[in-house]
Amino acid sequence: MEPALLLNATYEPIKVISWKKAFTLLFLGKVEMLERHERDILTMQRSYALPSVVRLLRRVKVTRKPIQFSRNNLYLRDDYTCQYCGETFGPSQLTFDHVFPRSRGGEKSWVNIVTACQDCNRRKRNRTPEEANMPLLSTPREPRWTPFTMNHNMSGAHENWKPYLWG
Ligand SMILES: [Zn+2]
Known part of the structure; x- marks a missing residue:
C-alpha cells in the first residue's frame, strides 16, 4: 500500500510513513491531509481518501542528520x-x-x-x-530534505510529494 510523506507544521518533510500510520495520525487529529492518493480505501461502511501528504498540526523538533553525498x-x-x-x-x-x-x-x-x-x-x-556559456538551471546546494536518505529510491516518491521536497 502507498506510503505517505509526513511534514512538520512548518511544511518541512520529516519522513515517509506507512498509510496505516498516516490514518492513525489523521484520526487522532494530529495531522491534516494536504494531498491524497488517487486510490481510496474501502471499508464496509464507506471509502476513505488515502493520504499522500500529511502535515503535523503541532511542530515537533527534528534532529537533522547530514545528507549523504552520494x-x-x-x-x-x-x-x-x-x-x-x-x-x-x-x-x-x-x-x-x-x-x-x-x-x-x-x-x-x-x-x-x-x-x-x-x-x-x-x-x-x-x-x-x-x-x-552554459548557464546552470539552478544553483547547486546541499538538499534540505531527509525522507530519502535512508531509502533513497525515487520509486518511493510520488508526483505530489515533489513540491514539498524541493521547497
Ligand atoms: Zn544536457
Whole structure:
C-alpha cells in the first residue's frame, strides 16, 4: 500500500510513513491531509481518501542528520535532469559535472557537483559555466530534505510529494 510523506507544521518533510500510520495520525487529529492518493480505501461502511501528504498540526523538533553525498542523492536533488540542457535521463546516461572544473581545483561537494548529460558534460569540458556559456538551471546546494536518505529510491516518491521536497 502507498506510503505517505509526513511534514512538520512548518511544511518541512520529516519522513515517509506507512498509510496505516498516516490514518492513525489523521484520526487522532494530529495531522491534516494536504494531498491524497488517487486510490481510496474501502471499508464496509464507506471509502476513505488515502493520504499522500500529511502535515503535523503541532511542530515537533527534528534532529537533522547530514545528507549523504552520494550518486543517488545527487540524482534525486537534480531530479535526473541535466542541469545544463534541462533534459531528463536515466541514471546510465547521466554524468556528474564539476561546476568549477576538477582539473583546476574544483572540489567534490554538493555545491560544486551537478547532474549533466554526456553531451553537455563533453561540451563544457574543463571550463566554468560562464566560460562555456552554459548557464546552470539552478544553483547547486546541499538538499534540505531527509525522507530519502535512508531509502533513497525515487520509486518511493510520488508526483505530489515533489513540491514539498524541493521547497
Ligand atoms: Zn544536457
